[in-house]
Amino acid sequence: MNSLEQRAKAFATQVHQNANQLRKYTNAPYIVHPAAVAELVRSVPHSPEMIAAAWLHDTVEDTQVTLDDIAQRFGTVVAGYVEMLTKISKGSDGNRDAKFNIDLQHTAQACPEAKTIKLADIIDNSRNIAELDPKFAATYLIEKQRQLSVLWQGDGSLYLMAEACILKGLADADIG
Template identity: 50%
Template sequence: MDLTSRAAAFAAVAHGKINQRRKYTDEPYIVHPWRVARTVRQAGARDEVVAAAWLHDVVEDTPVTLVEIEAEFGPDVAALVEMVTDVSRPEDGNRKARKALDRAHLARASAEGQTIKLADLIDNTETIVEHAPGFARVYLPEKRELLRVLTAGDATLHRRAAALAERGMELLQSPVP
């Protein structure tokens, strides 16, 4: 099995073991990493970046560790996953403080790491704006701030993520018929 297929299978097992579902849509969680990996692949990323896109939420959301990712996929993929894994913890303060820590971590990510995060933002923004307008009012301003530091990532994905955030803000501000 090639690297990206192994990463896809690993992510499916990791998220499936805990029967993880997408918030707001109740889809199997693996749909999200699939869309992120597809977006990263379409942006022309190399296999290691696509593999990391498949795995981007595994360390945050499952019992899998970065050590296990490195043992299975090598240091390059593990480093990319680490770049997009939130570093904040509940004890780091309120949501604003935690998001600032995560944003500073992502600002130091490589262009490839930031590209994965941009693909993640694209998929999350579409889902949240459509299914959770109340939370979108909190989420979208945070994403605008995050986009200010994700300047090394793929430029096309950055424009797409920014446009989605702006369109989401406009939708939330327009009167309901």
């Protein structure tokens, strides 16, 4: 683990812990999710900045951390990836579908490296959603299926893995 990754891991662990954030459904410490995303990104061609961004991908969205904080601590490349991975919709932007469409357009503009991280995020979040929350799984997995349409520039093997996770979840929830 290089020093950029070590710093990103330590920072993400601390800020998610300070926010008392737990993993939905399992109540595990939230950092298990960024750790899984980082490991998936590590399994394909990657840069140190991509691994750091994988650790940090939810910090701006879920804690008090700002993109400026990320840029100052980890550089503009990492901050750029995190920005591309952070939802931009606001509560006032309408219903869930309207907000999803705003965020989908934002994701569509991301670079291939950020799209690779997003694919890893989808894989980890989709793995067992059908068994943990079958009712929500329908909405969530259909959204992720739509999101795949703008992620084809990410890593091909993660794309196929994400697609397989989504299809399995839909089948497990008896939706597909």
